[in-house]
Amino acid sequence: HWETACSTVGNIITTIFAKQTVLESYMSFVENYKASGKVIEHALTTKSSVQKFIEQCQKDSGSKLTMKDLIVRPIQRIPRYELLMQRLLDNTSRDHPDHPLLQQACQVMHELAVKIGTINDSQHEEDMQ
Numbered sequence: 001h002w003e004t005a006c007s008t009v010g011n012i013i014t015t016i017f018a019k020q021t022v023l024e025s026y027m028s029f030v031e032n033y034k035a036s037g038k039v040i041e042h043a044l045t046t047k048s049s050v051q052k053f054i055e056q057c058q059k060d061s062g063s064k065l066t067m068k069d070l071i072v073r074p075i076q077r078i079p080r081y082e083l084l085m086q087r088l089l090d091n092t093s094r095d096h097p098d099h100p101l102l103q104q105a106c107q108v109m110h111e112l113a114v115k116i117g118t119i120n121d122s123q124h125e126e127d128m129q
Contacts, residue, residue, distance in 0.1 A: 008098040033075060040054075040067050081109050082110055085106045
């Protein structure tokens with residue numbers, strides 16, 4: 001039922017990712033990613049209770065990924081979501097009710113990806129200095 005805009009993929013994605021709280025959460029996560037990695041590394045090398053907890057979680061889940069591998073995933077998702085939205089748009093006919101909303105969702109995801117990329121670029125520049 002495509003009669004209402006509320007039930008379209010484009011509208012749902014736009015509604016979620018255009019929220020200021022989502023943007024702020026992602027920006028904060030990206031800005032603190034490097035520091036978080038250092039804290040995790042330190043905790044893992046000092047035989048802390050954090051190390052024991054992380055090791056137990058890895059053992060229980062059967063995961064071979066390190067904690068550092070896992071914390072980068074939210075950052076890596078945004079470009080994937082952007083590509084997914086573009087594929088959905090490319091495969092949606094122009095006369096479909098969701099087409100303009102998918103265009104809007106593509107724009108929202110692109111803007112978020114650019115903002116995340118800007119933060120990453122500035123952090124890399126700081127590292128080089």
